[in-house]
Amino acid sequence: LVHVVNKQMLMMLGTEKKLLPSSVINQVAKAKAAEMEEQQGFPPGKKAMKELKERVADELLPRAFSxxxxxxxxxxxxxxxxxxxxxSPSKADDVIKLLLKAVDRMPLESLRVQRSPVAVMTGWLEADEAPYGFTIDQDTELRATGESRAAVRYVKHTLEPDDIRRHIAAGKQCTRLAMTWNDRISFVLTESLAIKGVKPLDVIKEGEAVTYSDDERFDNDIVLMTGEMAKLMADIVEALGGEAKA
Structure with missing residues (x-):
């Protein structure tokens, strides 16, 4: 399902996964192997047993829960x-693999930036200052880099600069940081450069004064959010030193 508005493409990718536990396959295969042993007088060998399990899986798959x-x-x-x-990143990777199979000649590159998100976010917290256009919110995670992997999480809690600096001095670094961009979108930036928990603040409200049909409202929301998200992501990349070319 693909919807195109103002040159922006929004698609929903549906996947189906069959639940067929190996224990069920083994149980059915064991019963069939017993029948074979009774008929032929000896149990199936290793190769025959493997083929039997494959046949059982093929037989059960259409009836498996989806x-x-x-x-x-x-x-x-x-x-x-x-x-x-x-x-999760693994789910995103699965989606991208499916897209690459479905769409020919779709060049993709992972986003790389000049500066480490962990180092930069730690610096923002230590200085108690975010880059222009951003503000630091009340959620963050600081994690030690040593074997202990000790972590401190703040959730809806004021980030006291002195407390944060003590954690940083003890060897912890910022791996997650909640921020707000231009008073328009709040989000959480992670160490892997993922943007999570995106919440529009005043963006969607800007179109509420105008009366739209449901379809028009949907299209209008897409135009507003994609426009703002494109600017947000560009500003995040700039705050992290710019894009690192391969």
Whole structure:
């Protein structure tokens, strides 16, 4: 499902996963192996048993319980962004692999920046100052780099500069930082450069004074959010020293 508005592409990628536990396959295969042993007088060998399990899996798969999941993908061909709304990096990688199989000649590169997000976020906290256009919110995670991997998490808690500096002096670095961009979008930036927990503040409200149909409202929200998100991501990249070319 692909929806295009103002040169922005929003798509929903649906996947289906069959739940077929290996214990179920082994149980059925064991029963069939017992039948074979009774018929032929000896148990199936290692190779025959492997083939039997494969046949059992093929037989059971159509009846297995299915789990469907939908993932939103935004493609911005104007600014060259592909954004996956996934819960984890591994899920995002799975989505990208499916896209590459479905779409021919789709050149993709992972975003790389000049400066380490961990080092930069730690510096912002230590200086108690965010880059222009950003403010630091009340959620963060500081994690030690040694074997202990000790971590301190602040959730909806005032980040006292002296406390934060003590943690940094003890060897902890910032791995997650909640921020707000231009009083318009709040989000959490992670050590892997993922942007999580995106919440529009005044962006969507700007179009509420005008009466729209449901379809028009949907399109208007897409235009507003993609426009703002493209600017936000560009500012994040700039705050991290700019894009690092391969």
């Amino acid at each position: 789990i469907r999941s939908n993932v939103w993908v935004w493609i911005d061909p104007v600014n060259g962004w592909l954004v996956v709304d996934a819960a």
